Each structure stands twice: as C-alpha cells, then as structure tokens.
Amino acid sequence: MKSIFKNIGVILLSVAMIMSSTLPTFAQSRQFSIGTGFVGSSMHALGTVMAKHMQRNLRMRVTARPYVGPSAFMPLINAGEVTMGLSSMGESNSSYLGLETEPMKDIRTIGRIVAMPFAFVVRKDSGIKTIADLKGKKVVLDFAAAGALTEMSQTMLDGAGLRREDVEVVTVSGVGQGIEAVVEGNADAAPGSVSMAAVRKANATAGITILSLEKEGFEERLSQSAYSEIRPFVVGADSYPGVETETRIFALDIYIVVPKSLSDQDVVKILDVLHANWDDIGKDYNNLTNFSPADLVHETQTVPYHKAAIEYFKSGKGLAKWDEAAEMRNQKLLEVWN
Numbered sequence: 001m002k003s004i005f006k007n008i009g010v011i012l013l014s015v016a017m018i019m020s021s022t023l024p025t026f027a028q029s030r031q032f033s034i035g036t037g038f039v040g041s042s043m044h045a046l047g048t049v050m051a052k053h054m055q056r057n058l059r060m061r062v063t064a065r066p067y068v069g070p071s072a073f074m075p076l077i078n079a080g081e082v083t084m085g086l087s088s089m090g091e092s093n094s095s096y097l098g099l100e101t102e103p104m105k106d107i108r109t110i111g112r113i114v115a116m117p118f119a120f121v122v123r124k125d126s127g128i129k130t131i132a133d134l135k136g137k138k139v140v141l142d143f144a145a146a147g148a149l150t151e152m153s154q155t156m157l158d159g160a161g162l163r164r165e166d167v168e169v170v171t172v173s174g175v176g177q178g179i180e181a182v183v184e185g186n187a188d189a190a191p192g193s194v195s196m197a198a199v200r201k202a203n204a205t206a207g208i209t210i211l212s213l214e215k216e217g218f219e220e221r222l223s224q225s226a227y228s229e230i231r232p233f234v235v236g237a238d239s240y241p242g243v244e245t246e247t248r249i250f251a252l253d254i255y256i257v258v259p260k261s262l263s264d265q266d267v268v269k270i271l272d273v274l275h276a277n278w279d280d281i282g283k284d285y286n287n288l289t290n291f292s293p294a295d296l297v298h299e300t301q302t303v304p305y306h307k308a309a310i311e312y313f314k315s316g317k318g319l320a321k322w323d324e325a326a327e328m329r330n331q332k333l334l335e336v337w338n
Contacts, residue, residue: 031061032266035073035085038176039066042116042196042287043086043254049284053277058269068174069143071101078104080259084270088116089253090148090230093302097336105337106260108306110267111296111320112253113274114288117235119249120156120189121182121199121242124207128188131160132215134167140178140190142171149175153191156250158225159218159232182208194240194249195287203241210242210249253300264308271296271312275319294319297326304333 032054036047047064055062065082067073070091076082078095087095089112095104120139122128128137134157141164143149154164170187172178178190179198183206192199194210202208213232222232233251235243258267274281275293282289297305297313297320310330313322 031063032058032083032270034062034064035070035077035082035087036064036066037070037086037196038068038174040176040197040201041066042193045197046114046254046285046288047086049281052284053281054270054273057273057277070148071095074104074107074257075102077257077259078106080106080261082259083262083266084110084256084258086113086254087257088148088152089255089300089302090152092255092257094148094151096303096333103337107257107303108260108262108309109255109257109301109303110271110306110309111274111293112255112298112300113296114254114291115233115251116193116254116287117195117233117240117249118152118156118191118230118252119194119247120153120191120211121179121194121202122189122209122211123182123185124209124242126188126209128211129209130214131156131211132162133211134160134189135162137167137188138170138186139167140170140172140181140187141167142169143175143178144171144173149191152230152250152252155222155225155230156191156213159213159222160215161217161221182206193252194235194242200241208242209244210240210247212247212249214248253298255301255303257303258306260306262306262308264311267306267308268312271309271318292319294321296320297322299325299329301329301333304330 034047034051037043044066051062051064070087073082073085074095077085096107120131141150141153170181172181175192176198179192179202181187182190183202230250230252232248234246234248237245278293310322312318313320
C-alpha cells in the first residue's frame with residue numbers, strides 16, 4: 001500500500017513540474033495598466049501608443065487608462081493598483097514629497113521618456129503675443145486635478161516678470177478644460193502641452209497663438225523662481241499649431257512612474273520593450289523621435305529610480321548611463337524618507 005501511495009505522489013509531482021514549465025507565471029499572465037492624462041491629451045496619446053506596443057510584444061493585455069490628471073492616478077501607483085503612469089517631474093515631485101497631499105513614498109521611476117513642449121495658449125484674435133502681455137488678463141492658473149500645473153504656470157509667469165497678483169486667476173479641473181475656457185472666451189490664456197489634441201482642436205475651432213517668453217533677463221528670473229524646474233525651450237516656425245515664428249516656450253520632462261512594489265521582472269520587461277521598439281513607437285507618436293532610450297536616466301528626476309531599473313542601466317543592458325552623478329541624485333531622494 002505504501003508503494004502505491006509513493007507512486008501516486010511521484011506521478012502528481014511529475015505532473016506539477018510539467019505544468020509549471022508549460023504554463024505562464026502569474027506575473028506573465030496578468031495585465032498591465034498605464035495611467036495617463038485625459039482623452040485628447042498628449043499623455044493619453046503617448047500612453048495609448050505604449051500600450052499598443054507593449055501588448056503586442058509582451059502578449060498580454062496592456063491598457064491605457066485616462067484620468068483628469070496625474071494627481072488622480074498617483075495614489076493608485078503608490079498603492080500598487082496601477083502598473084505605471086506618465087507624469088511630469090513636477091507632479092511626481094509633489095506626490096513624492098506630499099505637497100498639499102499625503103506623501104506617496106512608494107512611487108518610483110524607470111526613466112524620463114520625453115520632454116513635453118509646454119506654453120500659454122491664447123486665441124489668435126486676442127492680440128496677445130508674449131507672456132508679459134498677460135498682465136491684467138484672465139489666466140488659467142489653478143487646477144483641481146493637476147496641482148503641479150499651477151506651479152509650472154507660475155514659473156512661466158516668473159520668467160516674464162509677472163506675479164500671481166498681476167493676473168486674474170481662473171480655476172479649472174484639468175488642462176483640457178483650461179483650453180476650452182480660452183476657446184469659449186471664459187479665459188484669455190491657459191497653459192498646456194502644445195502637442196496635445198485639445199490644442200490642435202482649439203486651433204481648428206478658433207485659431208490660437210502660442211505665447212513667447214521674450215522679456216529680457218528671463219534666465220535670471222527663472223533661476224530665482226521657487227515654483228518649478230521646467231526650462232526654456234525654443235521651437236521652430238510651424239512646428240506646432242499657433243507657432244508662426246521661432247518661439248521660446250518651455251519644456252516639461254515626462255517620466256514613467258511605477259510602484260516600488262512592481263516586480264524586477266516587470267520593470268525589465270517594460271524597459272526591454274522600450275529599447276527594442278523605440279523607433280516604431282516614435283512612428284506612432286512623433287514627439288518621441290526627438291529623444292532616445294539614452295535619455296531614460298536624466299538629471300531632472302524628482303523621485304527615486306526603481307532598483308531594477310538602476311541595475312538595468314548599471315549592467316549596460318540599456319543605452320542610458322548610470323554614473324556617479326545619477327547615484328548621488330537618487331540617494332538624495334531616497335534619504336528624504338529614510
């Protein structure tokens with residue numbers, strides 16, 4: 001009788017080993033989700049393209065989930081309920097440090113993916129040409145679901161020598177609503193990514209102008225701004241809707257943020273897909289063609305890198321270099337909560 005049970009045990013063990021070698025693991029079979037901006041935003045467009053290529057290469061379901069703004073999905077990233085998200089360095093910083101919210105200590109990044117062109121948008125028939133011209137105008141500055149945008153917008157005003165008190169502040173829920181307010185005449189200017197669909201739609205509907213930062217001495221004023229680290233960025237004529245001549249606007253670095261709890265294997269999968277398909281992703285999302293996987297490690301980081309991403313770059317598997325400066329930046333961020 002003992003030999004019978006022993007033989008049954010051996011058979012069951014053998015079956016289990018065969019099944020484990022032929023079936024995917026839980027990590028391989030579960031779906032990925034990507035937190036993005038609202039439908040029509042640049043971040044939703046990028047997230048949708050990323051989901052398409054990840055799903056095709058990983059052979060698993062990958063979904064781009066639209067939200068009003070990063071502040072809506074950052075708590076879900078922190079809790080490990082969303083696999084990854086696309087967030088500006090400003091939004092990431094606010095979430096990680098707990099600026100006007102609970103600190104989200106378990107947010108990590110795996111890389112800077114793109115720099116988003118960012119500017120104030122006005123109606124073409126407004127006669128407004130530069131940021132300095134906004135003095136006394138109705139300007140969208142406050143956002144219910146994207147608090148870091150307020151800081152970025154104030155930084156743009158700082159560059160032109162304007163204070164919050166110099167404009168009539170308009171509050172909206174998100175970036176798209178701000179652009180709509182301009183089109184409908186409820187605001188004179190609103191900030192946004194000049195590459196997003198909402199800006200293209202506004203240009204087709206009412207005609208728009210992208211405001212330039214032209215006032216002399218902007219470098220010094222921006223260096224003294226306490227609000228945001230967005231930086232001046234020059235775009236060529238006709239590069240975006242509302243840009244008729246070479247124009248100095250701003251660039252907003254966008255990072256892929258993930259939960260600290262995301263498995264090392266999943267981080268490697270994501271980075272592998274990005275490296276192997278960067279050019280193809282760029283064909284579907286043109287703004288990506290101005291960057292490369294070598295930019296994934298970047299000096300504007302505002303949250304720590306995931307440990308698996310660090311190992312990925314240290315090993316030389318990726319194109320980005322993890323050097324002493326990157327290690328120092330990362331350690332300083334980790335020490336905020338250690």
